[in-house]
Amino acid sequence: MTRIRRVEAVVNVASGSVGEDAPQLVEKIFADHGVEANVCAPSTDELTPCLRRAVDAAPDLLVVLAGDGTARAAAELCGPGGPMVAPLAGGTMNMLPHAVYGARPWQDALSIALAQGEERMLGGGEVEGRQFLVAGIFGAPALWAPAREAARYGKPRLAMLRARRAMRRAFSGRLRYSLEGGEREKAEALTFMCPLASRALSEDEQVLEAAALDLKGALDAFRLGFHALTGDWRNDPAVITERCRVARIWAQHGIPAILDGESVRLKALTEVRWRPDVVRVLGIPKDI
Template sequence: MQDMTAIARPALVCNSQSGSHDETLRETIAGHCRAAGAPLAATFALPEADLPDAAALTEAGIDALLVWTGDGTINAAAGKAAGWDGAILPLPGGTLNLLSKALHGDRPAEDILADALAGRGRRLHPPIVRCDAGDAYITIVAGPATRWAEVRETLRQDGLIEASQEAPEALSAMLDAPGVRIAPDGSGYQAVILTPTARGVRADGVLTESATDVLRHGLAWLGGDFRDGPSETITTAAMLTLESAQPIGLELDGEMAELGRRAKFWGDVSKVAFLSTA
């Protein structure tokens, strides 16, 4: 059962150096908590502060961690808080905010927080995908097409000229680099998208059969959401293994990683609870 949970002693995680950080909204979040009779007990402002672990949150009596950042930082905060008996409330504070949208719908942080403070948040442990490189709450993208993620980050941080210098290499990887396949005898793809579901890990293969497919994928990556590109469903399984002729590049909830030429992925549930207001 998904219990409705009231918040009594919240803490906030934010990133004061993020390009999307808004100090006015930060004050609004703190004001909402005070008005609800649940003032912030602590604020962990990255990068100066460290993400709190389960022991620190328990010692401080925190019952809800408001993580107002992007998907990658929410992922990291959940990993640090594993085993804590409180709950994480993701608030949209990044570029895509996919986890916040999954748990709350596409709504502003103030509305989500108002519902949670009023006790309209449901406590749940969402499904995740696990591998030796870490956990994913939204998706793992595996394969050479993840090179486009690096171009996207360059575009965000350094601008169009710098990103355009990296684009040819990403295009080459999309067209020519060895792909990945589900062992032992699956078809090859330039990327496989792994999504956690209640039934296990869903695998979708990225389609690059034509120049139009490749262009659509490049635009999807640069636009932020790779899932907008053409793909086909391969399978859903409790565990699967990917193979490639080269080390497998990964994007886990927006963060880059790499595994060897053969890597296992399996379904699990989050080791920390989340609050959903959807």
């Protein structure tokens, strides 16, 4: 079991399913394990400065109870030489927390990690200085993420408006891509899965699973936009998969993308690379 003495915890009470009593619950769980934690529960506009201060304090462990964007930002700030990270499920999709701890409540994940936790170095993808540890999705399906989130929050009218906007933009231009310096190919979208989450890769493989999505129309984009972040997409007839360590992607305009659940906009020419050492996490045994 990894020995932990100093802990910083950042809790976003405004995120997803966190709740106002989460800071007290975090403190109690640490107290039950004989560890004192400095818990920060900032307002939304203070979240990033709070996260930076927590990393600068150089703790043994940084606990993040927030959404996907904050979990990914914590991994980027810590890097391979910084504090270990415990990303807890406090958002809506919770891609990294579920990949590390399984789809269990954050209270259970934290308790198990403190009792039986093991340090693990995670590799992942990198694009334009941003990292992803679970999945990166580029192109048409990424346009549907805002509609998907509105539907999750029970806002059907907003979901419909966002879906219409995505439909207008989805097929304005296909992506061109090259894997491992090979020939240029065309696809409506590309997905890169990390070993942490890929069903086709073992966790010790030093590659990404690349999938080219050959979408035939708006129905395909809608379907994959709502399922691309789950295991459903790989069995789709429009998907072709390969392994790679580097990929170049071209588009007529900027490329919409989702990196570990967070929507971003990339340049019209970008490169995705495998990195073997993105961040250390406090994981749990696989048989739990």
